[in-house]
Amino acid sequence: MLYAEDLTEGQQFQLGEYTISEAEILQFARQYDPVPIHTDPEAAAAGPFGGLIASGFNTIAIYQRLIVEAVWSKVAAIVGRSIEVRLPAPVRPGTRLTGRSEIQKITLRPERRDAVVIFRTELTDGEGKVVLILVLDVLIRLRPGKA
Numbered sequence: 237m238l239y240a241e242d243l244t245e246g247q248q249f250q251l252g253e254y255t256i257s258e259a260e261i262l263q264f265a266r267q268y269d270p271v272p273i274h275t276d277p278e279a280a281a282a283g284p285f286g287g288l289i290a291s292g293f294n295t296i297a298i299y300q301r302l303i304v305e306a307v308w309s310k311v312a313a314i315v316g317r318s319i320e321v322r323l324p325a326p327v328r329p330g331t332r333l334t335g336r337s338e339i340q341k342i343t344l345r346p347e348r349r350d351a352v353v354i355f356r357t358e359l360t361d362g363e364g365k366v367v368l369i370l371v372l373d374v375l376i377r378l379r380p381g382k383a
Contacts, residue, residue, distance in 0.1 A: 240351035258329035289326035
């Protein structure tokens with residue numbers, strides 16, 4: 237387990253890969269974001285993106301899956317405090333998503349036995365185009381037993 241003292245500003249975590257299918261886009265959108273650009277391929281084809289695209293929430297859910305596997309399964313996180321999200325490009329069916337997360341800032345708080353850590357993550361498509369930028373402010377435990 238990595239504690240706040242084990243982390244450094246500029247440290248990067250490579251994310252795994254995830255390929256999103258049309259069926260997944262449709263299923264997620266029908267349940268959580270039922271607008272035509274996410275649920276109706278014909279309507280989406282006539283829309284502003286020229287075809288079906290994943291909901292931004294679907295893209296964020298994929299980010300969460302990848303970040304848990306790459307970071308949160310290894311780091312003594314307590315809780316996320318805030319997120320800032322940008323979606324600079326659409327995610328289409330068949331897109332292979334991957335990316336990296338980088339620690340931008342660490343503020344140790346020994347009196348609280350934690351640290352505020354800011355992560356900036358980018359998800360990219362198979363061509364390297366950024367489709368999600370997410371900045372997360374999270375609390376991470378200090379190593380147990382230290383005064």
